[in-house]
Amino acid sequence: xxxxxxxxxxxxTIFSISIxxxxxxxxxxxxxxxxxxxxxxxxxxxxxxxxxxxxxYWKAKTGDNLTVYESHGGSGKQARAVIDGxxxxxxTLALAGDIDALNRYKPLIDKxxxxxxxxxxxxxxxxxxxxxxxxxxxxxxxxxxxxxxDIQVVTPNPKTxxxxxxxxxxxxxxxxxxxxxxxxxxxxxxxLYARVPIMDTSARGSTLSFVQRGLGDVLISWENEAxxxxxxxKSNSFEIITPSISILTEPSxxxxxxxxxxRGSREVATxxxxxxxxxxxxxxxxxxxxxxxxxxxxxxxxxxFPSLTLMTIxxxxxxxxRVKDKFFSDNGIFDKIIRxxxx
Amino acid sequence: MKAAxxxxxxxxxxxxxxxxxxxxxLICPLLVVVIEAFSQGIKVFWQACIEPEALxxxxxxxxxxxxxxxxxxxxxxxxxxxxxxxxxxxxTLLVTLIDLPFSISPIVVGLIYTLLYxxxxxxxxFLIEHHLxxxxxxxxxxxxxxxxxxPFVARSLIALMQxxxxxxxxxxxxxxxxxxQIFWHVTLPxxxxxxxxxxxxxxxxxxxxFGAVSVVSGHIQGLTNTLPLHIEMLYNEYNMxxxxxxxxxxxxxxxxxxxxxxxxxxxxxxxxxxxxxx
Amino acid sequence: MSFVKQSVIPxxxxxxxxxxxxxxxxxxxxxxxxxxxxxxxxYDELWRILTNRELxxxxxxxxxxxxxxxxxxxILGSLLAWVLVRYRFPGxxxxxxxxxxxxxxxxxxxxxxxxxxxxxxxxxxxxxPFKVAYTPLxxxxxxxxxxxPFVVRTLQPIIKGIPKSIEEAAFSLGANxxxxxxxxxxxxxxxxxxxxxxxxxxxxxxxxGSIVFISANIPYKTEILPLLIVSKLDQFDYVGATxxxxxxxxxxxxxxxxxxLIQNYVKPNRILWILNxxxxxxxxxxxxL
Numbered sequence: 083x084x085x086x087x088x089x090x091x092x093x094x095t096i097f098s099i100s101i102x103x104x105x106x107x108x109x110x111x112x113x114x115x116x117x118x119x120x121x122x123x124x125x126x127x128x129x130x131x132x133x134x135x136x137x138x139y140w141k142a143k144t145g146d147n148l149t150v151y152e153s154h155g156g157s158g159k160q161a162r163a164v165i166d167g168x169x170x171x172x173x174t175l176a177l178a179g180d181i182d183a184l185n186r187y188k189p190l191i192d193k194x195x196x197x198x199x200x201x202x203x204x205x206x207x208x209x210x211x212x213x214x215x216x217x218x219x220x221x222x223x224x225x226x227x228x229x230x231x232d233i234q235v236v237t238p239n240p241k242t243x244x245x246x247x248x249x250x251x252x253x254x255x256x257x258x259x260x261x262x263x264x265x266x267x268x269x270x271x272x273x274l275y276a277r278v279p280i281m282d283t284s285a286r287g288s289t290l291s292f293v294q295r296g297l298g299d300v301l302i303s304w305e306n307e308a309x310x311x312x313x314x315x316k317s318n319s320f321e322i323i324t325p326s327i328s329i330l331t332e333p334s335x336x337x338x339x340x341x342x343x344x345r346g347s348r349e350v351a352t353x354x355x356x357x358x359x360x361x362x363x364x365x366x367x368x369x370x371x372x373x374x375x376x377x378x379x380x381x382x383x384x385x386x387f388p389s390l391t392l393m394t395i396x397x398x399x400x401x402x403x404r405v406k407d408k409f410f411s412d413n414g415i416f417d418k419i420i421r422x423x424x425x
Numbered sequence: 426m427k428a429a430x431x432x433x434x435x436x437x438x439x440x441x442x443x444x445x446x447x448x449x450x451l452i453c454p455l456l457v458v459v460i461e462a463f464s465q466g467i468k469v470f471w472q473a474c475i476e477p478e479a480l481x482x483x484x485x486x487x488x489x490x491x492x493x494x495x496x497x498x499x500x501x502x503x504x505x506x507x508x509x510x511x512x513x514x515x516x517t518l519l520v521t522l523i524d525l526p527f528s529i530s531p532i533v534v535g536l537i538y539t540l541l542y543x544x545x546x547x548x549x550x551f552l553i554e555h556h557l558x559x560x561x562x563x564x565x566x567x568x569x570x571x572x573x574x575x576p577f578v579a580r581s582l583i584a585l586m587q588x589x590x591x592x593x594x595x596x597x598x599x600x601x602x603x604x605x606q607i608f609w610h611v612t613l614p615x616x617x618x619x620x621x622x623x624x625x626x627x628x629x630x631x632x633x634x635f636g637a638v639s640v641v642s643g644h645i646q647g648l649t650n651t652l653p654l655h656i657e658m659l660y661n662e663y664n665m666x667x668x669x670x671x672x673x674x675x676x677x678x679x680x681x682x683x684x685x686x687x688x689x690x691x692x693x694x695x696x697x698x699x700x701x702x703x
Numbered sequence: 704m705s706f707v708k709q710s711v712i713p714x715x716x717x718x719x720x721x722x723x724x725x726x727x728x729x730x731x732x733x734x735x736x737x738x739x740x741x742x743x744x745x746y747d748e749l750w751r752i753l754t755n756r757e758l759x760x761x762x763x764x765x766x767x768x769x770x771x772x773x774x775x776x777x778i779l780g781s782l783l784a785w786v787l788v789r790y791r792f793p794g795x796x797x798x799x800x801x802x803x804x805x806x807x808x809x810x811x812x813x814x815x816x817x818x819x820x821x822x823x824x825x826x827x828x829x830x831x832p833f834k835v836a837y838t839p840l841x842x843x844x845x846x847x848x849x850x851x852p853f854v855v856r857t858l859q860p861i862i863k864g865i866p867k868s869i870e871e872a873a874f875s876l877g878a879n880x881x882x883x884x885x886x887x888x889x890x891x892x893x894x895x896x897x898x899x900x901x902x903x904x905x906x907x908x909x910x911x912g913s914i915v916f917i918s919a920n921i922p923y924k925t926e927i928l929p930l931l932i933v934s935k936l937d938q939f940d941y942v943g944a945t946x947x948x949x950x951x952x953x954x955x956x957x958x959x960x961x962x963x964l965i966q967n968y969v970k971p972n973r974i975l976w977i978l979n980x981x982x983x984x985x986x987x988x989x990x991x992l
Binding site for chain 3: 447449452458499506511522526527531533536540541545546571608630632633634635653657676678679
């Protein structure tokens with residue numbers, strides 16, 4: 083009897099030790115004053131400096147020590163991570179459609195999130211430009227030059243990358259505008275994607291393929307990403323070409339309601355996003371090659387941002403919901419184009 | 426024809442061929458990593474390793490590796506004990522289950538844990554209410570690390586213990602020892618080198634796991650970035666040198682572990698009755 | 704008949720209980736979650752996903768690259784294992800230790816390193832007359848790199864188990880190296896070779912980290928199955944991702960099962976029997992071993 087008891091005791095001890103070891107890291111994660119910003123790939127450098135700026139501001143205002151944690155990845159992937167429970171207080175994603183998706187399974191965010199902050203919750207915009215090799219050896223000046231037979235175009239996969247969707251839509255918008263019909267636009271975009279030798283999973287991946295691996299003649303990219311690549315590659319071996327028409331890319335930001343209410347961090351999270359519209363933050367944004375939403379700051383940096391005709395997603399395509407269904411769903415236009423190129 | 430020549434001739438040829446294959450397949454890629462890491466001098470290499478984010482990644486990787494190791498050792502001993510010392514119905518099934526994680530794609534591992542603990546799961550509301558963060562936090566990383574390394578200790582123990590049979594334990598039992606005494610004084614001394622060997626393999630695998638961890642980690646810098654994820658992040662920040670520096674660090678850790686393994690194997694070979702047949 | 708055969712050694716129920724609970728928590732529960740999730744999928748949707756051309760192309764690519772890679776790695780691995788076990792030569796110890804490095808190196812690093820080695824500006828890529836990176840060939844090379852340790856480590860103990868005296872006996876009976884290989888080594892090594900082959904095949908089918916860097920990732924062309932899962936997940940398509948995952952699992956299990964069956968049937972003496980029956984060496988020698 084005694085022996086049995088002893089054995090039982092030992093059993094329980096071993097079990098509880100193993101469970102204890104295992105359960106130990108479960109606690110924590112929310113004790114400090116910290117917020118988590120889930121963002122997409124090309125904003126790494128911007129938010130790295132902005133987090134310092136905001137932490138200082140917050141310290142001066144409230145005296146709290148704030149740590150802003152960052153997570154970067156493809157825009158769609160980040161949205162899915164938040165849907166699946168990543169405790170991100172704020173999301174700063176590549177397209178409004180990915181933030182809309184936060185309501186897909188559970189209402190994580192207010193439906194009218196876009197009206198809660200100025201400028202449609204878009205503190206900075208950008209556009210799609212071309213990055214070519216030094217001296218522009220293939221004479222690329224506008225979209226039409228991309229479908230010449232000796233050109234290789236690098237762009238990521240629209241299914242996994244938010245930036246790639248903007249690229250696709252910019253090309254479509256250009257062709258539709260120039261040739262006047264959807265059919266022509268289809269043919270143009272198909273000719274363009276027939277020149278793509280590699281499709282990385284993210285915008286940053288494509289930039290690395292173009293810059294570091296020397297693949298392709300032209301990279302279709304965010305304006306900010308193109309400038310950043312040019313800056314990082316000190317050898318000065320790239321040039322940025324701004325096409326005549328492009329798309330106004332509107333990366334959006336939002337506070338994730340369910341998470342800030344759960345963690346009690348609504349105040350700091352909202353302030354974090356609102357401060358993006360302040361003058362110092364807008365300057366920082368311009369220094370990181372995004373176009374600020376404050377017209378006064380844009381004027382300050384106007385030599386940095388050449389002017390071009392910018393189409394908007396709402397006017398040209400009728401919003402992200404329609405874009406997603408028409409172009410990027412399974413068997414949508416993108417799938418059709420790729421299939422026709424292959425077979 | 427001389428009798429010795431058939432043995433001598435392929436000898437040099439085979440060794441040369443093996444070296445060519447080895448150099449092409451293994452040395453070249455590793456050399457690329459090392460050369461890139463030191464391309465800007467040892468100082469830059471060192472700085473990449475002591476940067477705070479790198480340090481937190483090292484800590485997390487070590488934590489995951491050690492916890493996975495402890496859990497694997499406990500599980501491995503338990504599982505090997507039942508499989509090798511008893512005959513029971515469904516034993517093959519148990520062994521198959523233990524081997525299962527070997528053949529599951531890391532991405533699928535990440536996916537199944539996301540389905541189990543993510544918003545699609547029936548537990549999701551319970552987890553949220555109790556402030557339990559599993560995926561996109563450290564527990565998720567631990568769970569997938571344990572999953573992918575689960576078979577190693579158990580396999581190397583099962584292989585050895587089945588060969589050893591049950592006589593010594595039975596004798597000890599008849600002499601009056603209880604279960605714990607048998608384990609500590611009879612079984613453990615017999616299996617300790619195989620145990621160490623399995624542990625080393627589990628450690629090596631746990632340190633380098635990328636795919637599964639990448640799905641469940643969320644890549645939160647300073648919180649849920651393991652070394653492999655930190656490397657990917659550095660690479661994405663145009664910081665090739667730092668990325669390869671951390672890789673070299675990981676390689677050095679792996680080398681250390683593998684040398685340890687070699688040492689275990691030597692001990693294994695010294696005791697012929699403990700020959701391994703994994 | 705009782706569930707467990709009587710034994711004097713204690714601790715069976717404790718050990719079994721712990722093992723089963725742990726296996727359930729770690730391995731079974733997530734897998735059951737996957738299957739349960741798949742059960743919700745409507746038949747039409749399943750059909751739509753499974754008949755998708757993109758899935759078919761990815762499956763084809765994954766299967767044939769994994770097969771060729773596993774085949775080549777079995778040959779290369781046999782060579783390395785043989786040399787490592789049988790000969791002592793300069794650097795053999797180093798080689799033996801380093802064989803396992805791909806195992807500990809994150810697959811992403813392997814992918815980056817291999818890509819910079821084999822792309823058009825890389826050290827090896829610029830020497831070769833044909834393209835390696837961004838083609839299926841590149842995928843195979845990455846797979847060979849990550850699965851090499853599996854094969855070598857599976858074969859080593861078996862080769863150790865073949866006594867040298869057998870070779871010497873064969874030679875003294877007048878066999879040449881080819882005959883030695885065909886009649887002595889091949890039958891003895893074949894089962895382990897199959898195990899290594901199937902392990903590396905199963906691993907290759909699911910490999911992701913190294914491939915995304917070295918493959919061009921073009922849908923229908925160089926997109927592998929795990930990448931398809933990731934791409935479906937990134938579009939919030941849990942259903943599609945689940946179906947593709949189950950497909951990968953089924954294919955690799957079917958493969959392991961097939962190999963197991965072959966192994967149970969093809970024993971060394973059976974191989975010898977087949978070889979003797981068909982006399983592949985009959986042209987060269989009168990009396991095969």
